[in-house]
Amino acid sequence: MTTPESPSPLISLKQWLSRTYIWGGALSLSIVAALLLLILLGTYYLLAQNHDRMARKEHEQQMIQALQARTNWVSAQLESVQGNLQLYRKQAERVFSEQRSAIAAKRPLDRSQDNLFSLSPQNVLYKSGSDGIAVYYSSLASDLNKRSTYAAQLLPLEAIMVDLQQSNALVQQIYLNTPDGLNLIYPFVDVVQQFAPDMDLTSFSFYYLADASHNPLRKNVWTDAYLDPAGQGWIISHIGPVYNGDRLEGVVGVDLTIKGMINTIFASPQQWPGYGALIGKNGNILALPPEGEEDFGLQELTEHQYSFQQVDTNQFKPSQFNLYKRKDLTDLSRLIAHQQAGLAQVKLKEPSVVAWNTVPATGWKLLAIAPEHELYVHVTAFEAQLFDMALLAAVLMMMVLLIYVSWQYTRNSRLSRQFQAPLDYFQDVIKQQGQGLLDRPLSSNVLEIQQTAELIHNLAQQKQALEQQVQNQQKEQESQNKYFRNLLNSIPMPVFDTDVEFRLQGCNRAFEAFLGMTEAELKGHLITEFIPLTPPEDGTYQHELVLSNASGQSRHINVLVTRQLELSKDRKSELAMIGLMIDLSDQYQVRDQIVFDRDRAMEASQLQSEYLQAIRHELEEPLGTLHQLVLQLLNNPSNTSALVRQVKEKTDILISIAKDHWPESSDNYMTDQPVAISQNLQDEKSSSVGRILVVDDGPVNTMLARSVLQKVGYEVDVAFSGKEALSMMRNKRYHVVLMDIFMPAMDGIETTQLWRAQERQQNIRPAVIIALTANVLESERQRFFDAGMDEYLAKPYHPSELRDRVDFWYRKQLSQTN
Template structure:
């Protein structure tokens, strides 16, 4: 505080105070100087620009006088025959009908044809080269003309005069003529007209005119039409200091030129915007408005009108402006230069720059002070650093040894506590790294052991070089070079039938259309024998986009393939044996039916002849019962064998399509949800019905839905619906899977055909679609699909349309609860009231009801009540006639233990009951055929 901070604050305060005082004094003097120099500069600028404009107007006046003198000489020349033929209009005016490269002539009908002086026309034609030269070399000249006392006009460039002028035009009555007569121009010099809008379309114009006399007689007037727009463009190029602008005011104080930036100052935003000539004035717009309407005070107007040059201050739109003006001779105009006082004050930036330089000097002084101060501090710090150098060097050496792999270096020592602790921490870090390295090596060894035990080899594929690298053990086994191998050379070690599939997979990886590879292929041993391998791999992401790499494994599946082939062969043998068995059972069942019918018939005849109380009656009853039981067994055998040996029977009836689709959707909804799919159900016409077997059609839909779930993609499309198609009902299932290529669709409905999906994680035998097509054919229908690769597939079945809709059976479902728990009974009564007819009792009572043909539709059994007798009770129930058809719901506090029962049941609920779960289960059993679950 005493040696550094207080002196530093004191010095900075003094310097800043001096800077502010100096800056203020300089600014006051600069403002006075700028105001004086601004007025002087504006006056000099106006004088310079005025002389530029005067020189241009003087030049035009000299050319006009030259043209007048040449015209007088031409009129005094000798007459020659007329070389130009004039056309005569219907009104009696003569004019030049064709453009011959010269000037155009027009003789007004005011002068009769007999009195028209055609020799004058011929004399004036000699002026055409002069008129052309004036027009070509003077950029501001729009046209050159001569007007005679007898209303004859000659003008260049050539125009179609009869279309531009009235036929009875009296030229002496126009202002550009009488302004040059003896009364208005006794000096016979050049005169200037006011600015006017040219009717010929040249925009704003003004004319320089001069009389042509023959002795004291005024023969006519010559004139040069000046394009004011060209003059104004030249004025717009003249610059005014401090961002000011120029105004041009006529002798009558009418504003002739007002630049766009001045409109805001004069608050006249619509001036100069209405004329058709606005495009000819570049950025300056003549207003035609009186200056007295826009400027205050009136003294400035009087000064501008009375004095040929001067300067003043004026307030425009609430802002102070400096104004300087000068007269433009010989036109009598006033050129005004206007600049905003605030823009003039912008020059104070130079003063600010000067002040800033002073500030830089002050800052430099502060820097020098800081340098001296910190030099002193550095000397003190150097002494401290000398005591720190050795322990820091020793710690650095420790870290370097750890980086080189020596994880336990010699510990550094220091008398400074912090450095000594740092050395200890470095040594602890080395010990931890040593322990981590040992664990990593052990894990690496275990990983290598696992990889070698489950794979036959590893491979890497460089996409940029199109080369493969194989593991050493794999190369030795198959005689493949251990170095990088080109892809084409590796194909020499692959079975010829599998080369194309491997090439497609590697090309897809290289092209970026695939990121994984998963295929089975045969590799050739050194002796040429093939061995099956599963090749799997994927792309490896790398920050270096130039080095793209994929890696994977070879898994030996040769034994698995042999087992699969043996299993396929044995399956075919088993199928043949099953068919032979079915034919045998069918044949034997038919052979057994005939003698059984005879035995049963003769036993019935004998029984009619014997009274009930006789001993023979009991024997005959035994025979009748045994034969009837044996007949039932034979019927069951015939039904089973018919399903195996020939097409099953179908029961065609009218089915309501909406209800059937809803049932099937509810049965697979949980499966779809588990696969990450959202099942959508199309709402169709409620009256839409189909003629089919309910069980078989439901079997088809469930098969299609199961396939759509298995072969779909996560969050893909899963949709079931129906529509009328060519007079038939088409029920379809649509998925968003990978789709099926047209080349494979023909083999899709063949038995045991899975189209290359045999070795994937998706399970199936490949007979579902074939069975569905057979069932559809049995129901007078057809089946097909529409598929697009990469988009998805739609499988459909067409069936005849039903005539009438099916009637829903209105009956409550009967449910019997086997148990005595009052809380469960209350829950059942509250949850299922109005849905089922609820009964309850012991297991013996329920079994007695089944024996007397009053079996319930559903039985809910309390497993906790039965205990160890559960398996025996369920077996007795299933052995009763019709007992095997009753859907069973088991209720237990530990549902997992029921998985080992070995007895079939339809559902399991956990104690205590959850009302929503119970209600959904009962609704599902009311709508669908209950499947058996073991």
């Protein structure tokens, strides 16, 4: 099923022309311009991407070539240092060889140069003066007396040490260390002030890395950066062992300071836009210029403030200087560690390009680091130029579009003026209901417009005629609705009608009064909310229900509804449902009253019959005896006095029985003496006589119950309604109450509830209440007990049964009281 489309919003003629001509043409032109612009931008983009890829590759290749040239230069510088050390090492081996030969030949020691040395207060042997090489001989030497002789034998090395240090700018100082604690160093150092008197030279890396355990091949090796005990700050040493046979005579070395390496290697302008760094074999950053400190989050260690504190142990750079241990540079360090050369893009402080190459002389890695925006500056400039060209093309297209829109707007205004005047004329004529159309000629030479004007004139006339017909029909409809409404309201029975969905559409006043709601409040509600009925599919339907009206009263209602179905050509349509409610409560009440009176009459008749039958049994013996005495008196006149006396005794017995059963009726013919005697007897026993109240609206029932109970000595009162019983309760206390259930106005259930409530209010001992009823269903018996009754006695009952139940409860009352 398709949903109807919502109508489009109305627009003016000028707006329609604008959309059709201006914006429609502008849209077409914009689409064409956008396609051309997309093609142009796509071409620019592909060109920029291709140029970017080629330019980046070219700049990266230039960077690698520049790094390779710098690597070769650094390798050459370090190879010259290695050559100087090798020359110095050979010279030291010859000096030690000569020294050992002299000792082996047992030539006398030359002590002519002993005056060049002095002893410090800490027993350190040192060379006097402040120029040339410095000599330090530790107080830990094995032969303290021969220290000056041994030191003097090595002084010939001073010339080569001076020459080598001054010939190479990278070499900061040159030295010789022996396992016995002798140190020769150039340039001069105040060793007494700088070195500890008992310093163990063999414990430093610049010595033990060259011994047999660390360097079994006896090659020259490079140390990591460490803090120099001689006061030069952070340095790197190139060391070599000096052997005489298998005896390690000493270790020679040259020191390169970190600061000197930075100034020498990285001072000259780089061939790439950035800086360089030098990484050792184990990943330690050996030299880092100031430009890289911020990128790596480090401050390069070059100088050290000794503050007269002697360095007596190895001090290496902290772990953050080890590139291979930095978690933030894991990818870069992995590449550098496993590749001799390469290039990678990494994120330092900013996106950067890092190229590296291995220095052949040492195995170190030389890094070239350049920010991307500086390395690819020409690439970015070209992209900016392409962007400017694309922006210029877009601006030109926008200008062409604006010119087109302006031209179309002018054209649209002219067309709008040509069409708007006739339309305004038509609108004014329609507003005036066609009046004035002939008096105002339309100044237009367009045939269609003139035909439209005539059509509007005809439509206006037809409209006036239709409006008059509609007004007449509305008046007639209002009159019929008013008549129909008055007719419905005059019907005393509730009437309603619904729509096809069984929702209330209207009702009369009787229906409003029955439900206690107005027609406006009821309208729109389902009829089943108020009347539980099943609407018929077709035809008429009636059903008797018990409904509660607005006052809460239950009424017997006969609901009569009718519903019809009409078949059309294309589909089946349903008519509204009309309903009528007939109140049958009065008929039900009359019927119930008739049934109630019949049941009570039958109950009284049966009870009276049983009671008379009981009296008959009591009178049979005395009447039979009296009959025999009368026969004897007739047959034997001689014994008249004795028979008369016996007849009188039997007659008194009959009178006594009659008085017991009908005390009121016997007052006319009974003697006064027995009544007086009975009254006196009652007064004497009034304190112990049981007080019984019979509550029944049937006079026969009350008479029989009172007769039976008075005969056995109870004091019996009678109430013919529940209200009378409650009034008697306020003036007298009763032991047992015989309560009839079905009584008018106030039944036995309600009377019992009010009786119990007054007992609780007055705080008195409750009386025993026995229900008298012909209805002994289980559900009804439970109602008696819930109301406060103690027992029930089904009608009709035998007098002896009544006496037994009253005696039982009276004795129980007396026993509880005692």
